[in-house]
Amino acid sequence: MANTKVGLVRRVKTDARWKYYPAAYAANGRVKPGVAIVAGIEVKHKIGHYELRYYEGSKLRFESLSGISPAGSENMRKKKEAQLSVAKEAKKADVQIVPPDPKRKKLTDQLDMFVADALGRGAEEAAEVNKRACDEFLAITGKEYADEITDEVFKQYHREMTKRGRSKRTVHNRDSNVKSFLRYCGFDTKGLSKPPKYDRTMPEIYSDDDLASLFRSITDPKQNLLYRLLLGTGIREQESMYLEWDDIDTQSKTLRVHSKPKWDFRVKDFEERALPLSDDLLARLLAFKAKHPAGKGPIFDRSGQPDGHMLRTLKRLAREAGLGCGVCGGCKADRSECERWFLHKFRATYCTKLLRSGLDLRTVQQMMGHSDLTSTMRYLRPAENEQTQARINTINWG
Numbered sequence: 592m593a594n595t596k597v598g599l600v601r602r603v604k605t606d607a608r609w610k611y612y613p614a615a616y617a618a619n620g621r622v623k624p625g626v627a628i629v630a631g632i633e634v635k636h637k638i639g640h641y642e643l644r645y646y647e648g649s650k651l652r653f654e655s656l657s658g659i660s661p662a663g664s665e666n667m668r669k670k671k672e673a674q675l676s677v678a679k680e681a682k683k684a685d686v687q688i689v690p691p692d693p694k695r696k697k698l699t700d701q702l703d704m705f706v707a708d709a710l711g712r713g714a715e716e717a718a719e720v721n722k723r724a725c726d727e728f729l730a731i732t733g734k735e736y737a738d739e740i741t742d743e744v745f746k747q748y749h750r751e752m753t754k755r756g757r758s759k760r761t762v763h764n765r766d767s768n769v770k771s772f773l774r775y776c777g778f779d780t781k782g783l784s785k786p787p788k789y790d791r792t793m794p795e796i797y798s799d800d801d802l803a804s805l806f807r808s809i810t811d812p813k814q815n816l817l818y819r820l821l822l823g824t825g826i827r828e829q830e831s832m833y834l835e836w837d838d839i840d841t842q843s844k845t846l847r848v849h850s851k852p853k854w855d856f857r858v859k860d861f862e863e864r865a866l867p868l869s870d871d872l873l874a875r876l877l878a879f880k881a882k883h884p885a886g887k888g889p890i891f892d893r894s895g896q897p898d899g900h901m902l903r904t905l906k907r908l909a910r911e912a913g914l915g916c917g918v919c920g921g922c923k924a925d926r927s928e929c930e931r932w933f934l935h936k937f938r939a940t941y942c943t944k945l946l947r948s949g950l951d952l953r954t955v956q957q958m959m960g961h962s963d964l965t966s967t968m969r970y971l972r973p974a975e976n977e978q979t980q981a982r983i984n985t986i987n988w989g
């Protein structure tokens with residue numbers, strides 16, 4: 592009958608050769624880190640790793656636990672022993688048991704790594720957004736492994752999100768957060784169901800009333816200025832994070848958007864641009880600068896570092912100011928973060944306002960830092976354009 596005992600051995604280098612010695616245990620059953628029993632004596636071998644030693648039939652097998660802690664290795668040993676003994680019993684009962692694939696990775700473990708990687712890059716907000724989306728996905732679908740994810744799982748996920756009152760835009764965003772995580776796990780997401788369509792050709796913009804109430808209610812001078820700047824220059828969230836006083840040229844009344852090697856922030860050629868500042872915005876910037884002596888960090892810093900929490904702050908301020916719409920999925924959820932307030936919407940509003948002012952497409956494209964005209968054209972909303980309405984009225988229709 593098969594032997595189901597599994598030993599924990601330490602693979603160590605002695606006299607320039609790799610050898611196996613039994614791991615040493617303390618009286619309480621814990622593995623003594625790095626200690627091996629050599630000729631009956633406990634010897635500490637810092638360099639080396641643990642392996643499992645067991646029989647498969649009559650064949651002696653070793654399984655490397657390289658990179659796993661002493662306690663983790665002991666857990667692996669107990670698990671292996673349990674598996675072998677279950678397999679033995681199953682064989683007796685003529686039942687076939689399929690052992691788990693050691694290469695099969697748990698999604699929750701992978702998610703921890705995914706989030707840790709993002710935090711390691713300083714992308715706190717992205718880490719948080721992705722974690723929230725993936726946690727929700729795992730809770731809704733109840734799946735544990737990437738290979739359980741099918742098209743049907745995604746269809747169920749989209750249905751449930753819609754049922755929970757999420758807007759189409761949110762479903763889209765969460766869906767792409769989850770899919771980027773799955774790609775990180777090495778999963779091909781190409782064949783998976785896409786979320787319900789929403790019209791990307793119509794960017795959401797703030798109404799003049801929205802903006803008036805925002806600027807009226809946000810009393811924090813730095814945040815108030817940030818939102819005015821996002822609206823008045825259309826710069827991206829990333830670009831605003833690294834903005835410094837040197838980027839503002841008071842002579843030419845422009846704001847220069849360019850790469851910041853010291854922050855490891857890069858813009859592409861067509862994204863580099865000088866943006867005209869309105870007299871009002873320039874005056875506000877200079878007034879703020881006069882009251883807040885410049886430190887070494889960016890203008891809109893968070894303790895001297897680029898602020899990675901701009902979106903969260905906007906959502907919080909909008910909530911505190913009672914600016915939530917009250918009907919979206921975000922407003923109804925516990926966190927009550929209104930979906931109608933987000934940073935990119937300032938940029939969309941800027942672009943729309945430029946186009947409605949009569950500026951030509953090419954100029955607006957350049958000001959937006961768009962690589963192609965199609966991106967800029969998405970902001971043309973002829974049906975809602977008052978000027979178009981006025982023109983229609985001047986036409987003699989017979």
Ligand SMILES: [Zn+2]
Nearest residue numbers: 916919922929
């Ligand atoms: Zn809302």
